[in-house]
Amino acid sequence: MRVLVVGGGGREHALCWALRRDAASAFSDDLTLFAAPGNPGTATLGTNLPIAATAVGELVAAAQQHAIDVTIIGPEAPLAAGLADRLRDAGRAVFGPSAAAARLESSKAFAKEVMRRAGVATAASATFVGMGPALEYIGGQAQPLVVKASGLAAGKGAVVCKTREEAVAVARAMLEGSLGEAGKEIVIEEFLQGEELSVLALTDGERVVILPPAQDHKRLGEGDTGPNTGGMGAYCPVGIATDDLLARARTEVFEPVLREVAALGTPYEGVLYAGLMILPDGTPSVLEFNARFGDPETQVLLPALLPGFSEHLIAIAQRAWNPLPTQQVLAHDRAAVTTVLAARGYPENPEKGVAIRLPDAAELGDDVLVFHAGTYRDNEGRLRSAGGRVLNVTGLGDTVAQAATVSRAAAERISFEGKTWRRDIAWREIQRAGAA
Ligand code: AMP
Secondary structure (H helix, E strand, O other): OEEEEEEOOHHHHHHHHHHHHHHHHHHOOOOEEEEEEOOHHHHOOOEEOOOOOOOHHHHHHHHHHOOOOEEEEOOHHHHHOOHHHHHHHOOOEEEOOOOOOOHHHHOHHHHHHHHHHHOOOEOOEEEEOOHHHHHHHHHOOOOOEEEEEOOOOOOOOEEEEOOHHHHHHHHHHHHOOOOHHHHOOEEEEEOOOOEEEEEEEEEOOOOEEEOOOEEEEEEEEOOOEEEEEEEEEEEEOOOOOOHHHHHHHHHHHHHHHHHHHHHOOOOOOEEEEEEEEEOOOOOEEEEEEEOOOOOOOHHHHHHHEOOOOHHHHHHHHOOOOOOOOOOOEOOEOOEEEEEEEEOOOOOOOOOOOOEEEOOOHHHHOOOEEEEEOOEEEOOOOOEEEOOOEEEEEEEEEOOHHHHHHHHHHHHHHOEEOOOEOOOOOOHHHHHHHHHO
8 A cells, every 4th residue: 555644744744653563454565655855753754755745636637647645634724725525536535624624723613603503612712803803802701812813823723812902912913914814804702611621533424433632831941831832731531531532522512513513514524623622510622623633642542542544544545444333532651741852942933953872763762752843954864953843752651650760761861952942741641640
């Protein structure tokens, strides 16, 4: 089987790693793997094609040229640009939703409308394209308020505003173009109290299998302080994700939303990621949807799941998925913690081109996986930093605490100038387990 993974970060390296691990036992004795554009990590598992993840036409041509059986799309931008549609038009199997279904992520206004119609719990909100009505709405609401760009804004699109004045300023900036087209339509919503949890589910548009929840750390600094980032680490499993809570997420969030999207004639196929706020009374209320695997959640989810997981992705893409009715939540095998090693200056102004000393896998040990997120090889073949998040160091263990120790010890041994990282990934979970 010939599989193409679209994207070039840590998430895509983890997807390639899982496909390689699972191929022979789960779906193909003979896997030929491609990544576009990939990175030095995916290059050790398959062939990198030098095509940007958003170059839709070139990717479709490459899928034809290389006779790709299944394409797995990692990031949101190509989904929103219609890559899955174009590949399906060309007769190629794809894991990832159509652009219409991916609007659950690419248009928060659309997601809100779907949830309203499906009766799914989410913060009370209204959608605006002009400042006049937005001003009037803000004036009539309690503070704090959350102002969100409706479109894709690379994690910068949601601002919690303590006061109405701040909400007015943020709404005005977005509508005037501070986030480009993404903020020309905004959603203003009520602030919710509770604990956040990310729940991901595989679906063919109708059936749903929930993945073991993971949590990530968005803040740059230890103790969850400092600026927001794409994510400085993640862990799996999460104690608060009880069977009851996941059952509620299935029946109160995933099933009604997927039914509603299917009723529009655009069934959602792929992985749907729900960012939930668990309210004090236990209700899962939706903060946002993503139309793809999380990054860096994937770098703990895939190693923690039982081998064979990628078979589901292949079967959904080939429209031959047949999960058992009893298979409501996929079991995890081990606990996993990933620590992100970022460049100096991340997230504002990350340094690039710094040489990296990465011990080989044997030196780091069996329970360590290093996923490349932002690296490249220079003309002499030396590994250098290419982006804000450089490497994801995943540790495995029987418990989250063990996995965190393994991840931290390995992260310590990888060196590059200006290495920026947190030594406390999963602290909340470890504290919770200690108190139990
Ligand atoms: P989003 O991109 O919509 O997930 O928002 C990013 C982050 O902003 C979330 O992970 C929350 O921490 C916070 N957030 C978003 N919406 C709300 C809300 N209605 N109430 C409280 N916090 C929120």
